[in-house]
Amino acid sequence: MKAGYSLLIDEYVDVNRAEPPDCDRLRICCPVCLGPVALTYDSDAPTFRHPAPPAVTQQSKCESQAAAFTAEYRDLHNARARKQRLEFLRWNMFKELLGKDPLTHYEKHIWEEIPKVLGLGAFSWLPEWHWEFVADTPRNRLHDSVEFFMSAENYLRSADRQFPHVPESGYSRQVHIQVAFDFMQSLIARQDLGDDYEWLFAHAFRICLGKWVGGAHVEPDDQARMESERAEVKERVAAARILSCCAIDLMSEDKGVVVKAVETLNEVWTEPPILPERTPFMMYLAADVAGEMEATLYRLPYLPLIGSYVRPCRPPVD
Secondary structure, eight states, rough: OEEEEETTTTEEEEEGGHHHHHHTTTEEETTTTTOOOOEETTTTEEEEOOOOSSHHHHHHHHHGGGGOOOOHHHHHHHHHHHHHHHHHHHHHHEEEEEEHOTTTTOSSOOHHHHHHHSSSGGGGGGHHHHHHHHOOOTTTGOOOOOHHHHHHHHHHHSGGGGGTSSSSSHHHHHHHHHHHHHHHHHHHHHHHHHHHHHHHHHHHHHHHHHHHHHSSSSSSGGHHHHHHHHHHHHHHHHHHHHHHHHHHHHHHOOOOHHHHHHHEEEEEETTTTTTSEEEEEEHHHHHHHHHHHHHHHHHHHHHHHTSSSSOOOOOOOO
């Protein structure tokens, strides 16, 4: 059979896109009888096949009925399944997903931590401003599926050992990245998303703040580079100091402190090589947080969490 059916994600899987581990990861079964199948190679051509006897009889019977699952039907079903999966994750588990980010440790439960951050200083308007920045950036890779997938692959490839829950390859890896992309598109579109953008923004801002504070000091390992790259290192340390100080001030309950931080971020500009072009620090901060929001979506444990919930079964073919 040239197509299997995933009980995990409620989608049809093209055999040419699958790898053997996908059968277990995605719980791929026969699209006709929903019995178990394995990915095998007949004359180097991949196929989904029922296991040992009475596989021949069952295989022949299922293959004869599989014609009902046309490519057009499978594509239509998969599009509907993607939409349902996004709604399922979005409404039921998005906050739980953020709490499972492997790179973040919350001293308190995330349900208490994020609202606390969102209630501080400029956060009454900053997430909305940031959304407008992201939505109005036409060449931002967050809008382009090819750029998004390439960026995700590069990020995950460099950090696979940190994220054992992310499939190494195959169709299941593509599903993982597709969920992240669908999430980002829905967040940018702001269609009935409630506070999801604000939560992801606060989560990413919190991570970036730790990075900026850490980068505001020259570590011992950087001393050797200071001789050959002194100018660049000094620029990066100076930029991190500005970002960290202003970011902390943005969370102040003193409106005067917040206004001063915003003025500084708009008036002070970065210079190459920190960014390719001369850019105000406010845009630098926005782009850095957007990048961390994107990276957060790459690494969240979608498939393990989906697997812990009951998935709908494939509806019959009309």
